[in-house]
Amino acid sequence: xxxxxxxxxxxxxxxxxxxxLRDVEVQQDRMRFRRNLERIAExxxxxxxxxxxxxxxEVTTPMGxxxxxxxxxxxxxxxxxxxxxxxxxxxxxxxxxxxxxxLSAYRKHNADGSFEINLEYMSCPELAGRVVIISxxxxxxxxxxxxxxxxxxxxxxxxxxxxxCAIACTVGIEYVLRNEPNAIIWCGDIDDELTAKGYIxxxxxxxxxxxxxxxxxx
Numbered sequence: 001x002x003x004x005x006x007x008x009x010x011x012x013x014x015x016x017x018x019x020x021l022r023d024v025e026v027q028q029d030r031m032r033f034r035r036n037l038e039r040i041a042e043x044x045x046x047x048x049x050x051x052x053x054x055x056x057x058e059v060t061t062p063m064g065x066x067x068x069x070x071x072x073x074x075x076x077x078x079x080x081x082x083x084x085x086x087x088x089x090x091x092x093x094x095x096x097x098x099x100x101x102x103l104s105a106y107r108k109h110n111a112d113g114s115f116e117i118n119l120e121y122m123s124c125p126e127l128a129g130r131v132v133i134i135s136x137x138x139x140x141x142x143x144x145x146x147x148x149x150x151x152x153x154x155x156x157x158x159x160x161x162x163x164x165c166a167i168a169c170t171v172g173i174e175y176v177l178r179n180e181p182n183a184i185i186w187c188g189d190i191d192d193e194l195t196a197k198g199y200i201x202x203x204x205x206x207x208x209x210x211x212x213x214x215x216x217x218x
Contacts, residue, residue: 003185005047005186008188013039014040014188018166020033021033027204027210030211030212033211034211037090037137037211038087041086041087041088041091041135042094044164045095045133052071052072052073052075052131053073054069054071054072055070055072056069056070074097074098075131076125076133077091077098077135078152079101079102079136080135080136082211083138084136088135091135098133099125099130101123101124101132102123104121105145124152127152127157129156130156131159132161132162133162134162135164135165136148138165139165139173139185139187140171141169141172145172146175146176146180149161150179160184161180161182163186166189167188167204169193173187
């Protein structure tokens with residue numbers, strides 16, 4: 001199984017949606033921005049489903065019986081508030097019976113320009129032996145994502161971890177894999193540059209602000 005998956009590499013529909021996410025003109029349509037994040041997550045969810053274990057279920061039809069392949073176990077869908085909500089909803093559209101987990105990790109900026117990752121809230125189901133799919137649209141430094149994953153792992157021994165993002169930076173990917181070497185990363189696209197303040201270039205800007213409005217930053 002490939003550990004880092006860039007779904008724009010094959011010029012799929014995802015590359016079209018990523019193009020719209022990046023475009024400063026298209027970004028003015030907030031609903032379209034959220035929908036593109038959602039659609040990227042839906043396609044990635046479908047790709048992830050091919051890797052999951054399944055079982056045979058016999059169902060009764062009006063004309064007889066049929067043997068169907070279904071998921072052996074529902075995954076846990078996790079996301080980081082608030083930016084991850086659109087992608088989380090896309091995954092939930094496909095894994096509609098999944099359990100869900102929510103975390104509030106954010107960057108707390110210091111006067112010198114540095115920042116720390118604060119995590120003040122987590123709500124999750126039983127995680128031991130489960131497949132966890134965590135979504136965050138921007139994988140920049142990877143710091144908030146790694147801290148969120150560590151909090152989840154403190155709650156139970158995760159069986160398999162999938163990370164879903166719209167845009168990832170190579171620096172962040174390397175940081176995540178150093179800390180979570182068994183994680184499988186799924187990206188809409190990958191950029192190589194990260195600014196000193198931890199923003200992806202060319203990236204697309206602040207995904208949370210573009211999806212839900214500009215926030216006050218304390």
